Amino acid sequence: MVEHIVLIKFSSKTTNEQKEELIRRTLRLKDIIPGILDIQQGMNFSNRSQGYEVGLTVRFKDQTSLENYGPHPAHQEIVNFLKxxxxxxxxxxxxxxQ
Structure with missing residues (x-):
């Protein structure tokens, strides 16, 4: 199995509603992209985050699943929304x- 961890920092203009929409969209990827075993995403509440506001973990079946995730159209929609x-x-x- 492979663990994929992402920490995200936003512009000061990004709203909480936009961040919540990102989370809703991202969590749906488990039902769309093959090889995802588990996906979790949420708002950071730690004051040790150095400005990173959202965390994501995705557990994949194997490295091939991770490699297929990056270019998958549904993932690319999330990347475009983030931008x-x-x-x-x-x-x-x-x-x-291990």
Whole structure:
């Protein structure tokens, strides 16, 4: 299995409603993209986040599933929505679960 972790930082103009819509859209990917075993996303409440406001974890069946996720049209719709609402920065970590 593979764990995919994303931390997202937004522009100061991004609204909470837009962030909540992002979360709703992202969670639907489990029913659309093959190879996703679990997906979780939510608003950060820690004051240690260095400005990253939303966290995402996706557990994939294998590395091939992760590789197919990136270019998948449904994932690309999320990427485009992120850009529209003011994506400022992201940190991504991928690792094999032992």
């Amino acid at each position: 529209e609402i003011g994506l400022e920065d992201s940190i991504i970590v991928d690792f094999e679960i």
